[in-house]
Amino acid sequence: xxxxxxxxxxxxxxxxxxxxxxxxxxxxxxxxxxxxxxxxxxxxxxxxxxxxxxxxxxxxxxxxxxxxxxxxxxxxxxxxxxxxxxxxxxxxxxxxxxxxxxxxxxxxxxxxxxxxxxxxxxxxxxxxxxxxxxxxxxxxxxxxxxxxxxxxxxxxxxxxxxxxxxxxxxxxxxxxxxxxxxxxxxxxxxxxxxxxxxxxxxxxxxxxxxxxxxxxxxxxxxxxxxxxxxxxxxxxxxxxxx
Amino acid sequence: xxxxxxxxxxxxxxxxxxxxxxxxxxxxxxxxxxxxxxxxxxxxxxxxxxxxxxxxxxxxxxxxxxxxxxxxxxxxxxxxxxxxxxxxxxxxxxxxxxxxxxxxxxxxxxxxxxxxxxxxxxxxxxxxxxxxxxxxxxxxxxxxxxxxxxxxxxxxxxxxxxxxxxxxxxxxxxxxxxxxxxxxxxxxxxxxxxxxxxxxxxxxxxxxxxxxxxxxxxxxxxxxxxxxxxxxxxxxxxxxxx
Numbered sequence: 001x002x003x004x005x006x007x008x009x010x011x012x013x014x015x016x017x018x019x020x021x022x023x024x025x026x027x028x029x030x031x032x033x034x035x036x037x038x039x040x041x042x043x044x045x046x047x048x049x050x051x052x053x054x055x056x057x058x059x060x061x062x063x064x065x066x067x068x069x070x071x072x073x074x075x076x077x078x079x080x081x082x083x084x085x086x087x088x089x090x091x092x093x094x095x096x097x098x099x100x101x102x103x104x105x106x107x108x109x110x111x112x113x114x115x116x117x118x119x120x121x122x123x124x125x126x127x128x129x130x131x132x133x134x135x136x137x138x139x140x141x142x143x144x145x146x147x148x149x150x151x152x153x154x155x156x157x158x159x160x161x162x163x164x165x166x167x168x169x170x171x172x173x174x175x176x177x178x179x180x181x182x183x184x185x186x187x188x189x190x191x192x193x194x195x196x197x198x199x200x201x202x203x204x205x206x207x208x209x210x211x212x213x214x215x216x217x218x219x220x221x222x223x224x225x226x227x228x229x230x231x232x233x234x235x236x237x238x239x240x241x242x
Numbered sequence: 243x244x245x246x247x248x249x250x251x252x253x254x255x256x257x258x259x260x261x262x263x264x265x266x267x268x269x270x271x272x273x274x275x276x277x278x279x280x281x282x283x284x285x286x287x288x289x290x291x292x293x294x295x296x297x298x299x300x301x302x303x304x305x306x307x308x309x310x311x312x313x314x315x316x317x318x319x320x321x322x323x324x325x326x327x328x329x330x331x332x333x334x335x336x337x338x339x340x341x342x343x344x345x346x347x348x349x350x351x352x353x354x355x356x357x358x359x360x361x362x363x364x365x366x367x368x369x370x371x372x373x374x375x376x377x378x379x380x381x382x383x384x385x386x387x388x389x390x391x392x393x394x395x396x397x398x399x400x401x402x403x404x405x406x407x408x409x410x411x412x413x414x415x416x417x418x419x420x421x422x423x424x425x426x427x428x429x430x431x432x433x434x435x436x437x438x439x440x441x442x443x444x445x446x447x448x449x450x451x452x453x454x455x456x457x458x459x460x461x462x463x464x465x466x467x468x469x470x471x472x473x474x475x476x477x478x479x480x481x482x483x484x
Contacts, residue, residue, distance in 0.1 A: 016429065019261030023402065026295040039295065053268040053281065056300060126430070159430040160265065164403070187258070188368070188401040188442045200430040 012078020044085030075106025103155035126159030254320020286327035317348025345397035347405035368401030
């Protein structure tokens with residue numbers, strides 16, 4: 001049976017947060033070479049929704065959405081705004097109450113957190129915004145080093161392109177690692193990245209320049225070897241001491 | 243002055259081929275923190291253009307396009323079709339004749355080749371389609387290992403996500419490596435990937451299973467160390483013996 005994935009958008013979403021997971025799900029075939037996923041684009045009001053880069057995508061209103069198997073919040077600068085439509089929170093709470101999979105890409109974690117889904121959960125987000133997420137929502141166990149984290153049915157991912165890694169992990173859970181690996185090859189990305197988010201970040205420069213991320217940086221350095229072993233599953237207990 | 247980038251689309255384009263470079267250009271700021279690029283979406287007829295995954299993007303007709311500084315062909319399964327609108331070829335020839343930068347992402351190289359721009363040029367494309375590109379256009383010097391290649395004003399890139407690497411290289415040329423590095427950090431990708439396309443491909447499996455890519459595979463293995471040094475500029479003379 002086809003797996004329904006809903007990508008939840010809002011004004012100012014990042015198009016790459018949408019396109020990455022979509023390309024993964026589009027490439028996933030079940031036995032018999034049928035599409036394994038149907039991806040739908042959703043927003044609170046429905047209709048045209050503008051990305052931060054000015055591209056407009058047509059969306060279905062949340063109230064019109066058929067039930068989803070997986071709901072994923074996209075990220076983007078718009079996710080940090082206080083005026084994000086509250087209907088998204090209600091939709092997320094209702095979806096989450098069914099026990100189905102829920103997740104976020106990049107700063108989409110801010111919206112999951114606002115909806116109350118991430119209380120006491122181990123989560124990740126874009127390295128640049130990890131500190132702000134911790135400030136707004138102190139009850140979260142944030143691990144800014146991780147490319148993605150699963151905590152039960154909740155899956156969060158690091159910045160922007162980490163949405164591809166997250167989608168590959170979801171496909172691996174649904175259809176097996178071999179299918180996920182083939183898709184990674186088609187998209188010319190790592191099946192599992194050898195290392196955590198900090199290798200792609202400015203954490204080192206930030207640490208050297210102002211010390212704002214000194215404790216995070218220390219943690220990243222201390223855990224470097226462990227993460228370079230390429231383990232990005234939910235088996236690592238560490239949380240980052242922001 | 244703002245740099246105008248045109249992304250050329252067609253029915254069946256891959257959304258990720260568009261979103262990757264757009265995210266790079268969107269993040270590039272010139273001195274004074276002004277946007278350094280304006281990205282426009284173009285198609286032969288203009289109007290709504292549907293991606294392979296079913297997402298519709300609004301485009302400007304090629305005939306209505308203001309002059310571009312850089313024209314980039316997106317890839318996707320649609321690029322392999324024979325009925326791609328011929329107005330794209332005319333547009334490319336006219337743009338190229340001005341001496342401005344022209345390039346392709348993934349299978350977009352097929353359209354550049356059809357327009358006659360890649361004759362005797364060193365080019366790359368998605369690893370899976372390198373053999374087919376060589377069959378259709380024997381006068382191309384294809385290097386399927388490379389993430390991107392520059393040959394004069396012509397820039398081609400490997401499959402799908404390599405469009406991000408290509409765009410970072412263009413930004414590095416325009417604004418310097420430091421700006422490109424910062425953007426890579428924002429998008430959580432490598433500034434310069436440590437290694438070539440084959441590490442992300444099924445070339446090894448193909449080589450073992452059927453030998454179809456045996457010569458290519460041998461070349462990849464022979465050149466492995468050179469590419470692992472992370473040199474993806476246009477200084478490598480090697481072409482792949484497909």
